[in-house]
């Protein structure tokens with residue numbers, strides 16, 4: 001089987017450009033003992049991948065230039081030399097950015113495509129959903145009746161988080177770029193949504209939408225959003241620092257937030273986290289998600305690009321808000 005893949009031409013800072021990506025092709029070997037061959041059907045593109053493109057090691061190393069990049073993928077087994085895996089099985093792996101792969105079966109996890117659409121395992125039922133769940137349950141410890149501000153509310157983590165927070169009995173104010181995205185946030189349960197691109201004063205708009213202030217802020221954006229949140233949070237407010245996408249393409253560290261002193265005066269708690277350090281919550285997550293889905297409280301939505309050649313375009317779209325729900329690539 002032949003497989004096309006995407007690799008980087010160089011490590012870079014600043015805005016993501018199409019010329020930083022190239023398409024290659026490889027002949028996949030037949031699986032050896034303990035291996036499977038998989039044809040990927042859905043790929044995930046995620047903001048954290050941007051960090052792996054800078055060439056710097058953070059909590060995860062950089063992508064290797066010229067080698068197929070890694071990322072979430074779901075696909076079907078086409079050949080198996082591994083016990084417990086048969087032709088046709090749906091599996092999830094980190095062998096994304098490519099049409100197929102041959103490798104150890106232990107790199108794959110079986111998924112139940114009768115229970116949920118397979119691409120949902122890259123979104124709400126996968127690491128995206130777990131990220132929102134960990135942020136709300138463990139980092140913020142959101143309580144019934146509290147008010148949460150969810151930034152990037154129409155995105156993958158944000159839209160999962162809005163629905164989970166509502167299912168947990170909280171009031172939710174979302175922010176997102178554009179009226180359509182705000183409508184979507186309200187459609188999935190947000191009590192109010194603020195179009196951060198349209199309002200002259202984000203802090204004032206969120207405060208008004210929240211009816212005074214919020215107990216918790218879910219940070220996906222950074223920059224002006226974080227600065228506004230420090231003002232909107234009530235005393236003893238909590239921030240789950242999940243991501244700061246507005247900063248990922250910066251060429252130099254940005255100053256601010258100018259009002260960081262609010263952390264002291266209001267006794268705010270800010271805690272960052274990386275989902276992979278919280279896999280112990282997976283069982284609780286699946287239990288709660290199943291219950292919420294069963295009760296019709298949680299739905300998933302994707303923005304879909306088609307074909308491996310469009311994976312870079314899908315990825316770049318994350319930085320200009322081209323997605324509502326999870327950005328995925330269908331092969």
Ligand SMILES: NC(=O)c1ccc[n+]([C@@H]2O[C@H](COP(=O)([O-])OP(=O)(O)OC[C@H]3O[C@@H](n4cnc5c(N)ncnc54)[C@H](OP(=O)(O)O)[C@@H]3O)[C@@H](O)[C@H]2O)c1
Nearest residue numbers: 047155156157176177220242243244245246273274275321
């Ligand atoms: N800590 C972890 O383990 C972990 C795991 C997964 C994700 N994350 C983080 O969670 C956040 C959301 O990730 P996701 O996968 O769900 O992506 P996403 O929200 O589906 O997509 C990114 C969204 O960010 C918004 N955005 C992009 N540039 C922006 C800017 N300059 N200012 C304001 N908003 C901007 C856009 O929405 P608008 O159109 O509304 O601007 C865009 O749709 C990211 O920061 C990501 O790094 C963290």
